[in-house]
Amino acid sequence: MSLDPIKAPAKETAAYIAPAPAAVEPVTLRRATSDDAEAIALVAAATFLEAFTWMLPGRDIIAHCAKNHVASVYATYLAQPSTRITLADAGPFAGNPSPVGYTILCDPDLPTIETLPTDAELKRIYLFSRFRSAPVIDHPNRRPAEALLDLAIADARALNRNRLLLGVNDGNHPALNFYYRNGFTAIGTRTFNVGSVACSDLILAKEL
Numbered sequence: 666m667s668l669d670p671i672k673a674p675a676k677e678t679a680a681y682i683a684p685a686p687a688a689v690e691p692v693t694l695r696r697a698t699s700d701d702a703e704a705i706a707l708v709a710a711a712t713f714l715e716a717f718t719w720m721l722p723g724r725d726i727i728a729h730c731a732k733n734h735v736a737s738v739y740a741t742y743l744a745q746p747s748t749r750i751t752l753a754d755a756g757p758f759a760g761n762p763s764p765v766g767y768t769i770l771c772d773p774d775l776p777t778i779e780t781l782p783t784d785a786e787l788k789r790i791y792l793f794s795r796f797r798s799a800p801v802i803d804h805p806n807r808r809p810a811e812a813l814l815d816l817a818i819a820d821a822r823a824l825n826r827n828r829l830l831l832g833v834n835d836g837n838h839p840a841l842n843f844y845y846r847n848g849f850t851a852i853g854t855r856t857f858n859v860g861s862v863a864c865s866d867l868i869l870a871k872e873l
């Protein structure tokens with residue numbers, strides 16, 4: 666038995682119907698617990714991939730994530746008494762959402778500048794692009810990134826830290842714009858390699 670080949674519809678009859686834009690689900694922020702190491706590793710690797718395809722070759726991203734964005738690394742962070750990890754969750758599954766962003770606040774590890782015990786480092790702030798304009802439960806009129814930064818600042822103050830530091834790639838303009846808009850200023854630089862790529866960061870600071 667021979668089957669008729671499937672014919673593509675003639676151009677003039679193929680109407681393209683644009684899908685209605687999907688409303689983005691609201692985001693909920695919560696403090697991560699020791700049960701969240703795998704969730705953090707997943708969102709950390711996935712958001713790193715999304716954030717740096719413009720700057721890093723795929724194999725370097727894969728190697729970096731396989732080493733740095735794994736549950737054991739985040740289990741170690743979660744066990745540190747002065748580390749605070751906040752997760753941004755979203756999705757329609759009540760009580761079982763997906764991680765879509767996160768921050769890590771910890772003791773500074775920034776050897777190219779002089780740091781004090783009263784400093785904290787915002788080690789990471791990452792959100793999937795789809796969720797950057799989502800409403801944030803319990804944080805009316807704040808974008809998710811702003812609400813994450815608000816919580817990191819509150820956590821730093823609660824730990825008696827009075828300066829927030831971070832390193833950011835000097836070509837990462839969306840992140841730099843976000844930090845400058847939120848009161849950070851450049852105080853130093855650092856260089857390091859991700860795989861084969863030499864990266865140069867600005868070190869930014871904000872008084873709390």
Ligand SMILES: CC(C)(COP(=O)(O)OP(=O)(O)OC[C@H]1O[C@@H](n2cnc3c(N)ncnc32)[C@H](O)[C@@H]1OP(=O)(O)O)[C@@H](O)C(=O)NCCC(=O)NCCS
Pocket residue numbers: 716790791792793797798808810811832833834837839840842843846
């Ligand atoms: C860094 C990061 C968390 C900042 O979040 P963000 O949502 O992009 O930051 P903002 O809230 O400042 O908003 C970004 C844009 O939305 C615009 N915006 C701000 N408020 C808005 C609103 N109410 N409605 C619509 N747009 C708005 C801003 O003007 C800005 O546009 P611009 O960059 O063209 O000036 C996010 O970009 C991210 O996760 N990036 C990838 C990971 C990364 O690079 N992390 C930092 C590593 S150091």
